Amino acid sequence: MIQVKNLHKKFGDLTVLDGIDEHISQGEVVVVIGPSGSGKSTFLRCLNLLENATDGEIYVDDQLINAPKVNVNHVRQKMGMVFQQFNLFPHLTIMDNITLAPVLLKKMTKEEAVRRGRELLERVNLSEKANAYPAQLSGGQKQRVAIARALAMNPEIMLFDEPTSALDPEMVGEVLDVMKDLAKSGMTMVIVTHEMGFAREVASRVLFIDQGKVMESGTPEEVFTNPKNERTKLFLSKVL
Amino acid sequence: MTGIQAWFSDFCNSFEKCFIREDRYMLLLNGIGITIKISILAVFIGILIGMLIAMCNLSKRKLPKIFGGIYTDVIRGTPSVTQLMIIYFVIFATVNLDKWIIAAIAFGVNSGAYVSEIIRGGILSVDHGQTEAGRSLGLNAFQTMTRIVIPQAVKNIFPALCNEFIVLIKETAIVGYVGLMDIQKAGDFIKSATFEAFMPLVGTAVIYYVLIKILTLILRQIEKQLRKSDVR
Numbered sequence: 001m002i003q004v005k006n007l008h009k010k011f012g013d014l015t016v017l018d019g020i021d022e023h024i025s026q027g028e029v030v031v032v033i034g035p036s037g038s039g040k041s042t043f044l045r046c047l048n049l050l051e052n053a054t055d056g057e058i059y060v061d062d063q064l065i066n067a068p069k070v071n072v073n074h075v076r077q078k079m080g081m082v083f084q085q086f087n088l089f090p091h092l093t094i095m096d097n098i099t100l101a102p103v104l105l106k107k108m109t110k111e112e113a114v115r116r117g118r119e120l121l122e123r124v125n126l127s128e129k130a131n132a133y134p135a136q137l138s139g140g141q142k143q144r145v146a147i148a149r150a151l152a153m154n155p156e157i158m159l160f161d162e163p164t165s166a167l168d169p170e171m172v173g174e175v176l177d178v179m180k181d182l183a184k185s186g187m188t189m190v191i192v193t194h195e196m197g198f199a200r201e202v203a204s205r206v207l208f209i210d211q212g213k214v215m216e217s218g219t220p221e222e223v224f225t226n227p228k229n230e231r232t233k234l235f236l237s238k239v240l
Numbered sequence: 241m242t243g244i245q246a247w248f249s250d251f252c253n254s255f256e257k258c259f260i261r262e263d264r265y266m267l268l269l270n271g272i273g274i275t276i277k278i279s280i281l282a283v284f285i286g287i288l289i290g291m292l293i294a295m296c297n298l299s300k301r302k303l304p305k306i307f308g309g310i311y312t313d314v315i316r317g318t319p320s321v322t323q324l325m326i327i328y329f330v331i332f333a334t335v336n337l338d339k340w341i342i343a344a345i346a347f348g349v350n351s352g353a354y355v356s357e358i359i360r361g362g363i364l365s366v367d368h369g370q371t372e373a374g375r376s377l378g379l380n381a382f383q384t385m386t387r388i389v390i391p392q393a394v395k396n397i398f399p400a401l402c403n404e405f406i407v408l409i410k411e412t413a414i415v416g417y418v419g420l421m422d423i424q425k426a427g428d429f430i431k432s433a434t435f436e437a438f439m440p441l442v443g444t445a446v447i448y449y450v451l452i453k454i455l456t457l458i459l460r461q462i463e464k465q466l467r468k469s470d471v472r
Contacts, residue, residue, distance in 0.1 A: 081376035
């Protein structure tokens with residue numbers, strides 16, 4: 001589904017991604033872990049072209065997406081993105097947050113989008129908040145709305161960039177629960193997170209990225225209980 | 241008591257002489273019309289030019305950036321009376337347009353430079369995450385700008401824009417320089433015709449004050465509407 005070949009990203013002189021080769025298949029839940037500054041968020045942002053790769057190729061459904069003539073908006077419509085800071089639109093109600101993109105991009109009529117919005121809000125347990133504004137919600141609720149908003153476009157892939165890092169500890173669980181449900185439903189997901197327990201439980205594969213390279217890749221079992229790479233061992237010894 | 245009575249009867253006489261006799265109030269009423277006409281058109285032109293120049297200044301391309309920079313620089317660096325006179329007597333010298341429209345263009349051109357800086361600041365004040373969220377949903381740059389960034393920017397810059405409009409209305413008091421009879425010029429005219437200074441000038445001040453007060457109250461209400469989504 002996603003094929004990454006020799007991905008490089010530089011910010012000025014700083015090399016953030018230093019040759020990543022990765023294949024993500026349909027239905028996989030890939031959790032990306034690694035120390036801060038290791039390039040894991042940049043890797044995720046390259047996948048939906050929020051960052052332009054300096055070198056290398058990214059294919060989504062066999063289409064090369066980081067080529068000059070590609071319609072990036074079409075590519076992004078296949079991928080939902082959830083941000084650390086939620087980034088809900090504060091001037092719109094929760095329902096309008098969810099329906100804006102599908103209606104504006106003519107994926108659905110207003111009525112269809114509202115119906116889908118209600119379904120999604122029910123799925124994230126926030127039906128009663130449809131007419132509230134983001135400022136009236138807690139952090140955990142905002143992030144659940146952000147997930148619903150991304151799902152409203154019926155994406156093939158969901159990308160999560162540290163979705164629980166900005167949350168108070170007691171709200172982390174409710175967001176992770178929604179993500180677990182999503183994983184069970186067969187959604188292809190790429191998740192950057194520091195929640196090791198979650199990674200262990202939900203991931204079909206764990207990637208350990210450090211210094212812009214994939215140092216280790218395997219099932220949670222392999223990576224967490226029997227890491228082969230010295231850096232992985234060092235990192236896990238600090239966080240577990 | 242007689243002192244106050246004398247003052248009061250003087251005041252009434254002066255009032256009658258300045259505003260009632262020879263239908264002089266008509267001068268002021270017409271002046272109000274001119275001031276309002278010029279101000280409204282100038283505000284629209286100012287916002288239009290302001291948006292264009294803000295886009296130029298925010299652009300990543302070189303040419304628009306240079307153009308926007310020069311525009312703001314020149315307009316801010318010269319007095320508005322000079323700009324008004326240049327636009328009226330030089331640029332539009334041979335163009336057959338209503339006087340007040342030319343004046344409105346001049347004030348719009350002037351206001352645009354200030355409005356562009358306000359708009360630019362407003363757009364920059366919206367968190368970049370908002371743009372990223374919009375783009376990540378598949379919206380294009382224009383849709384993201386018009387549906388997500390600008391609505392939030394407008395709310396942030398509304399007080400500053402209101403201030404700019406009020407300044408603009410008062411600024412129009414210089415249109416007498418190109419022979420238009422606005423409120424200020426009407427007051428001045430009455431002053432010359434009656435040899436009274438206090439009544440026509442204070443009257444002029446009161447008229448401006450009331451106009452701006454009304455406008456301020458209307459703008460407050462609009463701002464309240466805009467702030468509906470803030471729960472603080």
